[in-house]
Structures are given as C-alpha cells and as structure tokens.
Amino acid sequence: MKPSIPQVSAPSDELIEKMNAWWRAANYLNIGQIYLKANPLVKEPLTVDHIKPRLLGHWGTSPGLNLVYVHLNRLIKQYGLDVVYMAGPGHGGPALVANVYLEGSYTEFFPEITRDEAGLLKLFRQFSTPGGIPSHVSATTPGSIHEGGELGYVLVHAFGAVMDNPELIVAAVVGDGEAETGPLEGSWKGIRFINPERDGAVLPILHLNGYKISGPTVWGRESDENIARFLEGHGYEPHFVEGDDPAAVHRDFAVCLETAILKIQAIQKEARENGFTTRPVWPAIVLRTPKGWTGPKVVDGLPVEGTFRAHQVPLSTVRENPTHLKMLEEWLHSYRPEELFDENGTFRADLYALAPAGDHRMGANPHANGGKLTIPLDLPDFSDYAVPVPSPAKERIESTRELGKFLRDLYKRNPHNFRLFCPDETNSNRLGAVFEVTDRCFVSPLIAIDDHVSHTGRVMEVLSEHNCHGWLEGYNLTGRHGLFATYEAFAMVADSMSMQHAKWLEHCRHIPWRKPVPSLNYLLTSTCWRNDHNGFSHQGPGFIDNLINKRPEVARVYLPPDANCLLSVADHCFRSTNYLNAIVIDKQPQLQYLTMEQARAHCARGADIWTWCSNCPPDEEPDIVLACAGDIATQETVAAAWLLRQHLPSVRVRVVNIVDLMALPPRDKHPHGMDHTDFVRLFTEKGHVIFAFHGFPGVVHQLIHGRPDQDRFHVRGYIEEGTTTTPFDMVVLNKMSRIHLCQDVIRHVPRLAGEETRLLQATEDLLQKHRRYVREHFEDLPEIADWVWTD
Known part of the structure; x- marks a missing residue:
C-alpha cells in the first residue's frame, strides 16, 4: 500500500520572514568568518585593519546550506524530529559553524565563543587562522560526523548512521561538484539496504548551484527531466525547488521539505505497523539556487553571483583595492546586521527561538557525538572458540572460519549494534557461520533461489569498498560496532577514506567533548601470498604501508599467525575505541602454532x-x-x-x-x-x-x-x-x-x-x-x- 500524506501548506508570512532573517544572519556570519578580524558587526566604516591578511574559505555553497538548516529547524520543532545534518560540499564549514552558533550549541561546546559581540569576534578570528578551525566541516564542528575535506562520501556516511537507528533522519546535502565523484555516484543505491521497520531514513538534498571551482558541473547543466529519471531509476521520488528570489524559495522549500519529511514518516509508520513487501520509494530533493546567492553580482565588470567566481572568495583583493573594500562593506550591510543582533551583539531572541531545544538542536544531537550513545559489545568469551593445538605446526585449518563462529555469536548477543560489512565476500572469506543467525540485507525483490538474503538481514554485502567503508564509518561514528572484511589488495580502493577517518579520530582526541567511538576494524584476507588463483591483480599488501603512516595514536596493525591468535586479536579490537585496527590473515588452510593460552599471552606481548x-x-x-x-x-x-x-x-x-x-x-x-x-x-x-x-x-x-x-x-x-x-x-x-x-x-x-x-x-x-x-x-x-x- 502506498502511504498517503496530508496536503502541506506554506508557513505563515511572519514565520517565513523570521526564517529569512535567520538565513540572513547565517549568511552574514559566513562572510564575517572569511573576511573579518575586527569590527564584527560593522558598527564603524570598514578599513583594511579590519580585514584578515589571508582570505580563506568558500562562500559559494554556503547560502544553500544555510537555507536547508533553518528549514530543518522548523520541522524538528514542529514534529519533534531527531535529525543529523551532513554537508557534502567540501568547504561548507562556515555555514555549519554559523548555524550551530546561532542555535547556541557552539557556545556550549566552546564557552569562550560567547553569544555577544566579543564572541562573534572570536568566532570570526578563529576561522582558517593559526590555532583556529578549518574551512571545512570538521571534528570541531558540533553536530558533525561527516568530514568535509574529501568529496564523495556524504551519502554513505548518512546511510551508515541510520542503520539500526529507527528514529534518526539524516539530511544529506550533496553538492553538485561532489555528485561527480565515483563514490557518490555509487552511493545512491544505499536505499536498497535500508529497512523502514528498523532503520532510520536518509533524505538526500542535491544542491545544484551550477559550478565547481572553475567550471560548470555535470548535474548543474542537466534538465530536471534527466535528473528525475536518474533519481527515479535509483528508487527515489524527486522533488524540485528552484529560484533566486528569497521569499519565493523559502515558501517553496518549506512545502517541499515538509512533504518529504511527512513522506518518510508515512513510509516508516506503514512498515512498522503492517510490515512491507516492496521497497519504499523514498523522497529526494533537488534544490537549484545561484552559486554565491546574495553575494556580489558583478566585480570588475565580470559576473560573480551564479558563476564559478563565487566559489571561494568573491572579493579577493579588499586589502589592496579600495573599491573592493567598499563593496565588501555594502555586502555586509545588505544583511542588515543591526536588525539581527542587539546592541550587545546577541542574536535576537525571537529569531533564536526558531531553534529547537536541547539535544534536538542539530549541533547538539547525540548521534553526532556517537560515543555518548555507545553501548559496549556483549562479547562472547573468545577462548570458547579455541582450536586445539596439541603440537605446533602439525595441523592445518582455515583460521578465519573460526572467527566466523565468533562473529555468529557476536551477532546473536548484539542484535542492534553490530554489523559486518563485506564486498560480496562473506563466504569467500570463510565467515559464513554468520548466516546461521542472520542473512544478507537486501531491501529489493527476493527470489526463491537467493541464499541467505532477506529484508531483515544484517550482513551488509555490496560490491563496493567505498560503500562498505563509508557505511561502517557512519555506523561507528554514531556509536555502533562493526567489521569491514575485504580482500587485502582491494582495501586500497578505500585507502583515502581510511586516511580521512584517521584524521577525524586524531582531531577528536584533542576535543574534550568528543566522546570515544568504537574503532573501525578491518579484516584483510585473501592476501597477496594466497591469491594464486586470482593472480597478480589480487596481490598487493600496500594497505599496511599507508596505515602505519597514520598518527600512532590511531593506527594499529595485527598479523596473527593462526586461529587462536586471530580470535585474541579480534576480541581486543572489538573492545577498543578511536582506532583503525587492521587484522591481516589469509582464509586458506594454514598451520596452527599456539594453544589459546599461549596465543592470549603472545598477543598481549605483541x-x-x-x-x-x-x-x-x-x-x-x-x-x-x-x-x-x-x-x-x-x-x-x-x-x-x-x-x-x-x-x-x-x-x-x-x-x-x-x-x-x-x-x-x-x-x-x-x-x-x-x-x-x-x-x-x-x-x-x-x-x-x-x-x-x-x-x-x-x-x-x-x-x-x-x-x-x-x-x-x-x-x-x-x-x-x-x-x-x-x-x-x-x-x-x-x-x-x-x-x-x-x-x-x-x-x-x-x-x-x-x-x-x-x-x-x-x-x-x-x-x-x-x-x-x-x-x-x-x-x-x-x-x-x-x-x-x-x-
């Protein structure tokens, strides 16, 4: 049955005006972060002394990100939603920082950034400066679990975050530049693995502003018809909003976003009350707004707003060019900051009231600080799976098959916070014992000859290392546990993802309010030495090289020689937090050396x-x-x-x-x-x-x-x-x-x-x-x- 939703009307003009004021304030804070080191509310004429010596940051994507944020606030308050915001555009940092500052959560995490003029000045001065914060969404950004440094992963992180999180909605903004990457192109299929009875929902928002850093984007030049066909082919119901008139876009986007949220709730309600047999058609939004919307339209005779020239810093020579300095002053005044902040520089109370309360604020959502929600795994005693070794180096067994038995019982004891992620290789890697207690997850049509495939399965197999790695990252960062098992040579496919995740964990170690999250655990099998049937293409141990170059606080590499050592190492890794743990061992029959007692002691010594x-x-x-x-x-x-x-x-x-x-x-x-x-x-x-x-x-x-x-x-x-x-x-x-x-x-x-x-x-x-x-x-x-x- 197709769930029905009520007709949605636009908010009142008064509410739209207040939301527009929030949006103006967020845009203003974006510009202040990029340009200003003094005079944060432009209460006096702008001079060169007020301008940072190095202008770093990205303006072009920020107005769209700000628009989405304030509209999500309205619906979180109206429907009591649990929402995490993920910004795919690489340098959307100033937008997210601006919004979490306006809602008050930033000051709670960083008390020195007060909600007044002095705090505004510190907010501006810290952006992209020594000892400050980066220009992309990072670990220092409250409410974030998505590192914006490398493009392509916003959807996979979002899908991982909502698995086994039935009440969570992730609003995942996909930039049209990001949409060109291979990982993002492959990640749309994630809805084929989301079960509406037990999982949350991802709302993709494809933000099209037409340009990358110096040229047009592929999707920015495509027709709505072609984009709709693409999204429909992946199983989404697309909704389009387009325009450059703020009042009209606010009204249209308000209706569109609420419709999408109600659609998600209707899908989940229907599935949770009556079950489902057919994969739902989930909503997706396509938002077209100008690049650098509300910024300078023309600079030195060249168009800026709506072009690639708005991507980074639209006025790049304000310290040298008095005309540009004047244009910046006019640009800042165009948002009428005196109407948004009181005489002390505090955000106006009636606008601040637009924000949700407490943990419902997206900057304070506990899912975005997953260590707060982590429940340690209920681990079986690994010694119960001991392989008898009466004499060393005499018997051969498949060591990973013994680990599979351990994982089977790990699933049984942890039915809601552990998953195995594997690129179609669970049986190949001798972990098939897990299928005694669960299936492969596949929320698409099933046929009689499928082997251990069901809508309710919790083994995540998809032939994409990017998807598996990204799903596990999202799962870990929201407080849950897992294992990414892959052929050793093809761990390199996701090596850049491991680098970004390592950087995130490294940064989190120095942020007191970031709670430790479960480690990202790798099982690298089908190793270089035993890919005799696959040949040279499958023979490559290079992932080890890259992992050992990560900071020592987060990198761990284990090379267990036999089954009992493998079990001991795995138990240790599943108990750990804030690491990248790589376990490297082949799946073929191999000699066994140590009793379980010996293995435990040997692994403890290293x-x-x-x-x-x-x-x-x-x-x-x-x-x-x-x-x-x-x-x-x-x-x-x-x-x-x-x-x-x-x-x-x-x-x-x-x-x-x-x-x-x-x-x-x-x-x-x-x-x-x-x-x-x-x-x-x-x-x-x-x-x-x-x-x-x-x-x-x-x-x-x-x-x-x-x-x-x-x-x-x-x-x-x-x-x-x-x-x-x-x-x-x-x-x-x-x-x-x-x-x-x-x-x-x-x-x-x-x-x-x-x-x-x-x-x-x-x-x-x-x-x-x-x-x-x-x-x-x-x-x-x-x-x-x-x-x-x-x-």
Whole structure:
C-alpha cells in the first residue's frame, strides 16, 4: 500500500520572514568568518585593519546550506524530529559553524565563543587562522560526523548512521561538484539496504548551484527531466525547488521539505505497523539556487553571483583595492546586521527561538557525538572458540572460519549494534557461520533461489569498498560496532577514506567533548601470498604501508599467525575505541602454532620468542635470529628453522614472531613500541636478523628506524612479483621462501663461511627442482605442500 500524506501548506508570512532573517544572519556570519578580524558587526566604516591578511574559505555553497538548516529547524520543532545534518560540499564549514552558533550549541561546546559581540569576534578570528578551525566541516564542528575535506562520501556516511537507528533522519546535502565523484555516484543505491521497520531514513538534498571551482558541473547543466529519471531509476521520488528570489524559495522549500519529511514518516509508520513487501520509494530533493546567492553580482565588470567566481572568495583583493573594500562593506550591510543582533551583539531572541531545544538542536544531537550513545559489545568469551593445538605446526585449518563462529555469536548477543560489512565476500572469506543467525540485507525483490538474503538481514554485502567503508564509518561514528572484511589488495580502493577517518579520530582526541567511538576494524584476507588463483591483480599488501603512516595514536596493525591468535586479536579490537585496527590473515588452510593460552599471552606481548622452534635458549646469544610477521611469513620462517635443524644443527637459531606490528618502533614513536631492553631481548644487541614479512620490506625498515644497528636487519617480503601460480611459487618469486631464508642464514653466520659454497649450491638445486616440478605438475612439491614440523 502506498502511504498517503496530508496536503502541506506554506508557513505563515511572519514565520517565513523570521526564517529569512535567520538565513540572513547565517549568511552574514559566513562572510564575517572569511573576511573579518575586527569590527564584527560593522558598527564603524570598514578599513583594511579590519580585514584578515589571508582570505580563506568558500562562500559559494554556503547560502544553500544555510537555507536547508533553518528549514530543518522548523520541522524538528514542529514534529519533534531527531535529525543529523551532513554537508557534502567540501568547504561548507562556515555555514555549519554559523548555524550551530546561532542555535547556541557552539557556545556550549566552546564557552569562550560567547553569544555577544566579543564572541562573534572570536568566532570570526578563529576561522582558517593559526590555532583556529578549518574551512571545512570538521571534528570541531558540533553536530558533525561527516568530514568535509574529501568529496564523495556524504551519502554513505548518512546511510551508515541510520542503520539500526529507527528514529534518526539524516539530511544529506550533496553538492553538485561532489555528485561527480565515483563514490557518490555509487552511493545512491544505499536505499536498497535500508529497512523502514528498523532503520532510520536518509533524505538526500542535491544542491545544484551550477559550478565547481572553475567550471560548470555535470548535474548543474542537466534538465530536471534527466535528473528525475536518474533519481527515479535509483528508487527515489524527486522533488524540485528552484529560484533566486528569497521569499519565493523559502515558501517553496518549506512545502517541499515538509512533504518529504511527512513522506518518510508515512513510509516508516506503514512498515512498522503492517510490515512491507516492496521497497519504499523514498523522497529526494533537488534544490537549484545561484552559486554565491546574495553575494556580489558583478566585480570588475565580470559576473560573480551564479558563476564559478563565487566559489571561494568573491572579493579577493579588499586589502589592496579600495573599491573592493567598499563593496565588501555594502555586502555586509545588505544583511542588515543591526536588525539581527542587539546592541550587545546577541542574536535576537525571537529569531533564536526558531531553534529547537536541547539535544534536538542539530549541533547538539547525540548521534553526532556517537560515543555518548555507545553501548559496549556483549562479547562472547573468545577462548570458547579455541582450536586445539596439541603440537605446533602439525595441523592445518582455515583460521578465519573460526572467527566466523565468533562473529555468529557476536551477532546473536548484539542484535542492534553490530554489523559486518563485506564486498560480496562473506563466504569467500570463510565467515559464513554468520548466516546461521542472520542473512544478507537486501531491501529489493527476493527470489526463491537467493541464499541467505532477506529484508531483515544484517550482513551488509555490496560490491563496493567505498560503500562498505563509508557505511561502517557512519555506523561507528554514531556509536555502533562493526567489521569491514575485504580482500587485502582491494582495501586500497578505500585507502583515502581510511586516511580521512584517521584524521577525524586524531582531531577528536584533542576535543574534550568528543566522546570515544568504537574503532573501525578491518579484516584483510585473501592476501597477496594466497591469491594464486586470482593472480597478480589480487596481490598487493600496500594497505599496511599507508596505515602505519597514520598518527600512532590511531593506527594499529595485527598479523596473527593462526586461529587462536586471530580470535585474541579480534576480541581486543572489538573492545577498543578511536582506532583503525587492521587484522591481516589469509582464509586458506594454514598451520596452527599456539594453544589459546599461549596465543592470549603472545598477543598481549605483541612479539616474543618461540622457544618451541628455536634451538637456542632465550638467555643465550644465538648465531642468527629468524623473525617473522604474517601467516605465510611465519610458515616459511618456521620451516626454515626446521631445515636448519636438519642440515646445520650446530647453528643456534632464535625464532621471533611478531603479531602486533606496531611493537617494532621505539616506544617514543608508538605507544605499542618496545623499549630498548625488550627489543634487545628479542633481537639481540648486534646480531643479524633475517626478517620474513607479510608486506613490502620497506615497512619493517621504516618501523625500526631509530633502533641501533638497523643494517643488521635483512628483510624479505613482497617485492611485487606475482602471477597465477602455486602458493610456494609465490614465496619463491618474491624471494621469501624457506630456502631463501636459509640462504640468508648461510651468508650471515660467519663461522659457516667454509661450507657456504656447498650449502648455497644445495639450496639452489632445490629451487631448480621446485621450478621444474610446478611447471610440470601445476602444484607444489609434496615435501613442501605437506610439510609439518617434526622433532
């Protein structure tokens, strides 16, 4: 049944006039933030001394953002709505700051920015200045969870925020420049995953002002008919508002926005009372207003309002050009600030009354400070999923399959605040146990042959890393927990998103009122070493490189070698807040090394000596240290230690396994870093270390920078050699095989010099045997493929 909504009428002329006054005030505050360092209410003639030396900021999008804000205020008050505002346009910061200041929430978070003339001056002076706030919507902007620095993600963040948030509406303003990005283009499909019975709603507002920084936008030049067809094809019901006359646009937009809100409420009411079988047609708004609306129309004989010239600073030489300075003064006076602020510089009381109260103000909405709402996960005891390991390196299992069982029960115990996000790879990554308790979410037509697909499913599969990452960001930032599982190589698709999220978390650490939010957890599987069937395109561990360069306060990388370590690490990550946690482990059957008790202790230390495969007591000096980080790197290292026992039993070998990659740096470089004493305990003071690493070798060298005698570390890892080949051939191609590790030992243990030629030749012969065998039989040598540790 199509839900019906009542006919909507425009607000009274008196209310429209007050809303227009709020809008004028917000526009005025935008300009003040860009230009003024003194004389905030222009009570005296404007002079060069009142102007900032550097004019930074973006004016063009701000009037439209301000218009949306004041109209949302009216409906929040009228209907008691719970609304978060997300500004997609990249540099809409001054607009959002202006509005949260007018509604009073800004002063509550920043008491020094008082609601008077002195506070206005501080508000203006802090904008885009040293020690102040940035020009985009950032962590310092109350009411925001959407970082405006990089374009393309406003809708995915919005959809993630409303999942399992039934009363929340996110008004997501999509700039027409942003609409050109690939991630935004792919994000419209999010409504196909929103269940109106249990989720909130996203109201997209496509704000078309026609121009980017120096040219026209694609959607700005499209007809309403084409835009309508596009939105209808994605399942939206478009509503259009266009104009440049403020009074008319206020009336039209008021009717349009209220109609959309009532449509959302009707859809949800119908679904929650009667269920649904067909995906709802959700409203979307297309708002066309001039770029830089109400700003200078012509400057130096060139049109500005309604053109790309209004994008940033319409009057850019006011300190040098008296004519421009005069134009700025007239522009500021055009908003009649004396009618908006009283003699003390306080926003007029009857206009301030337009704002909702308390937490209903969009700047104070607790969903935009999600740590206030976070409920810790009810975690099962991970030791209940322990894999028996009676002897190390003898049995092979799929470690991620054991994690899948843990996630299954995590879903059962947390039915409303945990979700798995995965690009169509849940079963492929051996996490399919979750389908014992839930399905894939798909709010579109279902057919009989679908496998674990339903409208009520809570596994979020969509073949887009951008959508998965963005949904999880929105979910985390509104206080909920999740896991993003993806093939290792394709985590790079969303690497820029991880960078932006890391910056957000870094900034939040220095904002006292920002409460910690659940960590963004990655499971990177189908790794470079075991994509033998997919080949070179799927072989790339570069996400680790990028993550370790994030600030140490937020970046964590874990390389569990087996199932029990994986479970211990996952439990830790799900309990943490304000981190980006990357867990890297393959999905294929792999050797198991540690009991659960051993794994728990090993993961707590982050790195330690494995005495069971070393032949040198921990308190004695070894001839060589074999270090490893990563599942395949560990396998090859342990196998190398075994080979050395067979062929060079006199060589004293110490094996060190690293599960927490961030244990390698000095402690002053990362909070997980080892102190010098522990580092020497593991790696000796001056001895050679042969290090097998999961990723690019340079990562290890970067992390140990600052340690003494770094040249003694000889790192082998992925060196961009790959193809469709066997598992062992991959480590051979990248020179990280057990054979190459043994060759390194031979080269770096001085007392073996007399045997070097013979032993190196023997290992080269083994490599040649391997190469002939795999090309003839298309599989690895049995003594390699079936190898296990024997005493």
